Amino acid sequence: MEDLLKVSNLNTEFKSDYGSKPALNNISFNIKEGEVLALVGESGSGKTVTSLSIMGLLPNNASVENGEITLLSKKNKEINILNLSDEKHNEIRGNDISMVFQEPMTCLNPTMTVGEQILEVIIRHKKISKINAKKEMISLLELVEIPDPIQRSIEYPHQLSGGMRQRIMIAIALACSPKLIIADEPTSALDVTIQAQLLELLKKLKNSIVTKTSILFITHDLGIVKELADRVIVMYQGKIVEEGNVLDVFENPKHSYTNNLIQSLPEFKIEKRKQKKIIKKETNNKNIILSIKNLYKEFPVDKGIFKQSNESVKAVQNVSLNVRQNKILGLVGESGSGKSTLGKTIIKLIEPTSGKINFKNQDISNFNRQKMQNIRQKIQMIFQDPFASLNPRKNILDTLMEPILVHKLMKKNEATEYIKQIINDVGLPIESLIRFPHEFSGGQRQRIGIARALVLKPEFIIADEPVSALDVSIQAQVLNLLETIKETYNLTMIFISHDLSVIEYFCDEVAVMYLGHIVEMAPVNELFSNPKHSYTKALLSAVPKVKAKKTNKILIKGDIPSPINPPSGCVFRTRCPNPGIECKGGDIKMGLVEVEPNHWVDQCCAKLN
Amino acid sequence: MNFFLKKLLIVIPTLYIAWTVVFVTLNIIPGDPVNLMLGGRPASDEVRENVRKNLGLDKPVLERYGSFLVNATKGDLGKSYLTRQPVTKMIKENMMPTIELSIGGLIFGVFFGVLFGIFAGTKPNSIRDTISMIIALCGISLPSFWIGMMLIYIFGTTLGWVPIVGDGFVSLILPSISVGLFFAGGMARLTRSSLVDVLNQDYIRTARSKGISKYNIILKHSLRNAMIPPVTLLGIQFGLLITGAVITEEVFARPGLGQLLLQAILAKDIPLVQALVVYMTAVYIFLNLIVDFTYGIIDPRIRLERKN
Numbered sequence: 001m002e003d004l005l006k007v008s009n010l011n012t013e014f015k016s017d018y019g020s021k022p023a024l025n026n027i028s029f030n031i032k033e034g035e036v037l038a039l040v041g042e043s044g045s046g047k048t049v050t051s052l053s054i055m056g057l058l059p060n061n062a063s064v065e066n067g068e069i070t071l072l073s074k075k076n077k078e079i080n081i082l083n084l085s086d087e088k089h090n091e092i093r094g095n096d097i098s099m100v101f102q103e104p105m106t107c108l109n110p111t112m113t114v115g116e117q118i119l120e121v122i123i124r125h126k127k128i129s130k131i132n133a134k135k136e137m138i139s140l141l142e143l144v145e146i147p148d149p150i151q152r153s154i155e156y157p158h159q160l161s162g163g164m165r166q167r168i169m170i171a172i173a174l175a176c177s178p179k180l181i182i183a184d185e186p187t188s189a190l191d192v193t194i195q196a197q198l199l200e201l202l203k204k205l206k207n208s209i210v211t212k213t214s215i216l217f218i219t220h221d222l223g224i225v226k227e228l229a230d231r232v233i234v235m236y237q238g239k240i241v242e243e244g245n246v247l248d249v250f251e252n253p254k255h256s257y258t259n260n261l262i263q264s265l266p267e268f269k270i271e272k273r274k275q276k277k278i279i280k281k282e283t284n285n286k287n288i289i290l291s292i293k294n295l296y297k298e299f300p301v302d303k304g305i306f307k308q309s310n311e312s313v314k315a316v317q318n319v320s321l322n323v324r325q326n327k328i329l330g331l332v333g334e335s336g337s338g339k340s341t342l343g344k345t346i347i348k349l350i351e352p353t354s355g356k357i358n359f360k361n362q363d364i365s366n367f368n369r370q371k372m373q374n375i376r377q378k379i380q381m382i383f384q385d386p387f388a389s390l391n392p393r394k395n396i397l398d399t400l401m402e403p404i405l406v407h408k409l410m411k412k413n414e415a416t417e418y419i420k421q422i423i424n425d426v427g428l429p430i431e432s433l434i435r436f437p438h439e440f441s442g443g444q445r446q447r448i449g450i451a452r453a454l455v456l457k458p459e460f461i462i463a464d465e466p467v468s469a470l471d472v473s474i475q476a477q478v479l480n481l482l483e484t485i486k487e488t489y490n491l492t493m494i495f496i497s498h499d500l501s502v503i504e505y506f507c508d509e510v511a512v513m514y515l516g517h518i519v520e521m522a523p524v525n526e527l528f529s530n531p532k533h534s535y536t537k538a539l540l541s542a543v544p545k546v547k548a549k550k551t552n553k554i555l556i557k558g559d560i561p562s563p564i565n566p567p568s569g570c571v572f573r574t575r576c577p578n579p580g581i582e583c584k585g586g587d588i589k590m591g592l593v594e595v596e597p598n599h600w601v602d603q604c605c606a607k608l609n
Numbered sequence: 610m611n612f613f614l615k616k617l618l619i620v621i622p623t624l625y626i627a628w629t630v631v632f633v634t635l636n637i638i639p640g641d642p643v644n645l646m647l648g649g650r651p652a653s654d655e656v657r658e659n660v661r662k663n664l665g666l667d668k669p670v671l672e673r674y675g676s677f678l679v680n681a682t683k684g685d686l687g688k689s690y691l692t693r694q695p696v697t698k699m700i701k702e703n704m705m706p707t708i709e710l711s712i713g714g715l716i717f718g719v720f721f722g723v724l725f726g727i728f729a730g731t732k733p734n735s736i737r738d739t740i741s742m743i744i745a746l747c748g749i750s751l752p753s754f755w756i757g758m759m760l761i762y763i764f765g766t767t768l769g770w771v772p773i774v775g776d777g778f779v780s781l782i783l784p785s786i787s788v789g790l791f792f793a794g795g796m797a798r799l800t801r802s803s804l805v806d807v808l809n810q811d812y813i814r815t816a817r818s819k820g821i822s823k824y825n826i827i828l829k830h831s832l833r834n835a836m837i838p839p840v841t842l843l844g845i846q847f848g849l850l851i852t853g854a855v856i857t858e859e860v861f862a863r864p865g866l867g868q869l870l871l872q873a874i875l876a877k878d879i880p881l882v883q884a885l886v887v888y889m890t891a892v893y894i895f896l897n898l899i900v901d902f903t904y905g906i907i908d909p910r911i912r913l914e915r916k917n
Contacts, residue, residue: 109812
């Protein structure tokens with residue numbers, strides 16, 4: 001096949017007042033017609049800069065210094081993109097090359113209907129009448145499998161879910177049947193279940209109508225590369241370090257960086273750990289340190305001054321669970337499943353609606369603020385976004401000192417010594433203490449977040465998506481750190497994550513949440529090898545894995561329903577791949593039953609099996 | 610619409626509070642309206658009593674407070690102490706010139722404000738941005754009496770292009786520029802910053818990736834999204850104008866509500882001041898309502914929020 005796009009010796013630089021910084025260093029690669037080429041690497045490796053250089057959409061402070069990008073246009077003419085004026089480039093953008101961006105939430109214009117936004121690109125490049133363009137727009141919406149396309153086309157982006165919006169973006173990209181589609185992390189901001197739906201759609205498109213279209217797929221997720229791409233390019237610090245067929249690269253990586261990248265995937269680390277786990281397994285009968293019984297949290301929906309509100313967001317529904325000393329309980333589920341609310345309700349950052357919370361044999365659910373103060377010293381939280389949760393105007397020493405002084409744990413000079421030891425334990429140099437949060441990288445900030453949780457000598461830590469914002473290799477480092485401090489400080493943990501492989505790697509027990517309910521709970525090996533609930537099965541199969549064999553995926557349809565009006569009967573039945581008639585009935589109540597020792601499943605699914 | 614109904618219900622208590630505050634303040638501050646009526650001339654106690662009785666000032670404060678409320682519900686806001694005319698009539702007479710001037714200023718301000726805002730905002734930190742913003746800063750900071758006098762001097766006296774006083778549309782041009790320049794300066798700065806922000810949004814990058822021309826990106830994708838802050842300012846400043854631009858009215862010797870209010874305060878003409886304050890409060894509430902309504906037109910997300 002012919003080369004569609006040739007990039008040779010591309011150098012792109014960022015300029016600032018302090019001089020210029022190279023972002024791309026002599027990049028050369030080709031994309032063939034009809035090929036899916038994956039571009040992988042960590043943040044800052046230059047993947048996005050490459051795509052923006054091709055599109056001619058670099059930010060003002062960046063520019064291509066030298067190099068060549070030639071495109072075989074629709075008229076079979078070779079065009080050097082970099083020599084084009086902005087007007088000429090506009091003829092190509094959206095027509096020969098189109099792009100799908102990462103953030104479906106912010107990538108569509110909030111003041112235009114989604115239909116208008118698709119129409120716009122059709123009319124711009126195809127120069128056809130509005131009526132014909134409208135017909136094309138509707139068939140595009142059908143192509144990307146949007147239900148009820150005529151109604152949807154007159155809706156605004158905020159009325160659609162994230163998955164739907166990304167389908168709209170794909171429709172826009174497909175509108176003029178371009179030669180090349182650049183997809184920049186198109187599924188990274190979405191839940192695994194929605195991601196699986198979109199990947200399925202992309203695969204379908206690739207095999208049917210758009211066979212001649214090439215895709216440049218930018219991602220950090222090696223699992224997706226394996227699933228979708230023909231060829232892969234690995235980038236590191238603005239350079240291409242490895243290039244080859246997907247299978248070759250994964251089975252036999254040539255460059256040490258590629259090897260490290262693959263080895264730091266949780267799915268590879270799990271292998272090594274499993275042996276360790278089996279030896280430890282028998283020490284399971286430790287004391288229960290935290291026990292939750294029938295916990296509910298409902299937020300009333302504000303209807304205004306004159307209306308009495310009957311509706312509520314049912315965020316946590318009848319949750320009961322136990323956490324044993326020195327164990328890590330993983331909470332997993334899609335966004336909107338109530339995991340974070342549950343985490344915050346446990347330490348009463350959010351007041352529970354009803355239910356009991358037992359911490360070390362004290363019922364803390366009725367504790368007032370004064371009494372909670374002492375408990376909060378024992379239960380600490382680690383948050384997802386360490387930058388947003390650190391005060392930008394306080395240096396690290398002050399940030400770490402504050403809780404110690406508030407709780408009157410020790411005197412100031414004593415505390416300074418203690419903080420030095422903690423900062424050493426989380427793997428940061430002592431000098432960090434006089435620095436401010438913006439001077440650190442994402443991984444370092446999360447280490448500070450961990451140190452902040454540790455200074456109060458807690459016994460229990462609730463970690464809410466602590467590694468979700470980090471690159472794979474940094475993720476692995478932070479998880480290792482969490483593991484060591486868990487051992488050295490003798491901690492018990494609840495670990496909240498949407499990432500199943502991280503959960504599998506890190507946790508001892510797992511609870512799967514859906515729409516406020518726990519639908520399945522089991523020790524980690526049991527849950528991952530023998531899932532019983534349809535939702536768990538679907539979640540597990542949705543994760544793209546490097547080592548997975550080609551199996552049929554269990555896809556779940558649509559988006560998570562509104563927690564204001566959850567479905568009657570079994571809450572999962574509207575998306576269940578194989579729902580029974582029994583699930584619908586009004587007499588079905590959500591509730592866990594023990595199907596095997598320590599393996600709890602929601603009774604609806606337990607019955608069906 | 611539920612949202613606007615709620616807003617309208619707030620009008621009555623707001624007017625009531627505004628009026629009460631004025632009533633209390635004017636009764637607390639020293640100075641007897643009778644003295645001002647007499648213009649400092651010596652008068653016997655009898656004459657003074659007569660004047661007092663005529664104005665209704667002999668009645669206890671609470672009674673005056675109450676009777677105003679009762680009359681106000683009938684649409685009677687009382688008579689001016691100074692001219693003995695119904696205050697509503699006086700306001701009506703002075704309203705038209707003020708509205709004319711406000712609309713003139715509004716048109717000038719919005720047109721040039723948005724124009725300069727787009728000019729500067731589409732190319733931030735460039736020379737044209739700097740120059741536009743310096744002009745905008747001049748518009749805000751130059752005192753309007755000076756601008757008014759300069760306009761009269763240059764275009765009226767020296768060049769003789771436009772008449773300085775008189776009726777009709779042409780005579781409105783210079784005063785409109787005089788009040789509109791301040792308006793335009795604020796609009797330009799706000800439009801610029803809002804546009805710079807919008808042009809950095811992801812959806813603008815999406816539009817560019819579709820091959821949309823620069824012109825359409827600004828017109829179709831950016832302006833509407835950038836308009837919320839300028840519209841807010843528009844409401845506030847139009848409110849300021851429509852309640853009277855005293856200095857411009859003085860410089861161009863125009864009648865208007867600003868002049869009327871100034872005279873009323875100096876004469877301690879309580880009924881007139883009260884009526885004017887009630888009028889101004891009502892105008893502000895009304896303009897706010899329009900601004901709120903415009904938000905909904907601009908941004909469908911706000912519309913949806915209100916429906917729920």
